[in-house]
Amino acid sequence: NAGVTQTPKFQVLKTGQSMTLQCAQDMNHEYMSWYRQDPGMGLRLIHYSVGAGITDQGEVPNGYNVSRSTTEDFPLRLLSAAPSQTSVYFCASSRPGWAVNNSPLHFGNGTRLTVT
Amino acid sequence: GQQLNQSPQSMFIQEGEDVSMNCTSSSIFNTWLWYKQDPGEGPVLLIALYKAGELTSNGRLTAQFGITRKDSFLNISASIPSDVGIYFCAGLKNSNSGYALNFGKGTSLLVTP
Numbered sequence: 001n002a003g004v005t006q007t008p009k010f011q012v013l014k015t016g017q018s019m020t021l022q023c024a025q026d027m028n029h030e031y032m033s034w035y036r037q038d039p040g041m042g043l044r045l046i047h048y049s050v051g052a053g054i055t056d057q058g059e060v061p062n063g064y065n066v067s068r069s070t071t072e073d074f075p076l077r078l079l080s081a082a083p084s085q086t087s088v089y090f091c092a093s094s095r096p097g098w099a100v101n102n103s104p105l106h107f108g109n110g111t112r113l114t115v116t
Numbered sequence: 117g118q119q120l121n122q123s124p125q126s127m128f129i130q131e132g133e134d135v136s137m138n139c140t141s142s143s144i145f146n147t148w149l150w151y152k153q154d155p156g157e158g159p160v161l162l163i164a165l166y167k168a169g170e171l172t173s174n175g176r177l178t179a180q181f182g183i184t185r186k187d188s189f190l191n192i193s194a195s196i197p198s199d200v201g202i203y204f205c206a207g208l209k210n211s212n213s214g215y216a217l218n219f220g221k222g223t224s225l226l227v228t229p
Contacts, residue, residue, distance in 0.1 A: 004158070035219075042120075042204060042219035043159070059218075090158050105149075105217070107158025 002026050006091050006108035013081040013115045021076040021111050023091030029106070031094045032074040036060065036087040037110070043090065049074055050096070081115045088112050122205050122220030129195055130228050137223045138189040139205030147208040148181050148188040149217070154201045162203075163190070195227050 007022045025032065033048035035058075045058030049068040063085060065077040074093075078085060091108045122139045129135060139148070147166055151159035163174050165181035165188060172179055178191045188207075192199055205220040 040221055042122075042221040043206075043217075044219070045217065092158070104161035104164075107160070109157050 004091055004093055004106050004108035006089075006111050008111060009109070010112045011114070013078075013113065015082060015115060017081050018077070018079050019081065021078075021089055021091075021113070023074045023076065023093075023108060024072050025091075025093040025106070026072065027093065027095075027106065028071060029093035030071060030096045032068065033058070033092050033105075034064070034066065034074070034076045035090045035092065036085075037090060038087050046076065046089075078113075081113075083115045086113060086115045120205060120207055120218055120220040122223055124223060125221070126224040126226070128226045128228070131196060133195055135192040135195055135199070135225060136189060137203060137205075138187060139207070139220050140187040141207055141218075142186065143207075143209070144185040145207030145209055145218075146185075148179070149206040149208065150177075150179050150188070150190045151204045151206060151219075152201045153204065153222075159204055192225075195225075197227050197229055200225055200227050 004025045030051045034046040035043040037043045044060045046064050047058055047066040049055045052068050052071050055066050055068055068074055089111045092105045094105045120139050120141050149164050150162045152162050153159040163172050163179040168185045169183050170181040176193045180189055202222045202224050204222050206217045208217050
């Protein structure tokens, strides 16, 4: 029972490099989202998607792009990494209407990114 | 995003003690959620609250959705070592662009045997 799978688990980038953080879920969840977690800041929403082909910005979208070509995958792209993007990134998914029908938001185990 | 003020920031208690933490906001939320995060893992949902005044239990955990819809608390009774972790409150508003959770900054709980 894989749930939400994030890869890689750890990554070090140099300033200006680009990379894609992968997120895949095998629960047929339509809702997927990306959060970043910084010390003392809690989790902040970057982007989310309510279904294939639909994405929207969260609280801190600058510097990140997303796409949703399939229900299963929701990659997060850093086009030109900056030290301020050093963080732990979490992907989360759930069924439609998860917020109001007692469906939990399932989180992956995170990708720890360091930008030097 | 909306600011959620979560307190205390950290707690260091002995096994068997009860724990109380809370979350307040200047804004109204439609849903309050409480999550626990273990080291190296993603948050896991503990309790979800959907109605003002609602009091919900999950084993030794009890949470309440404040009447004003601007606050929530989480109690843990008879703490055990495996309760160690970071507890997050999260508030949710429905908006035209869909659901977005706002998280508090977390309460770090340490339990000594």
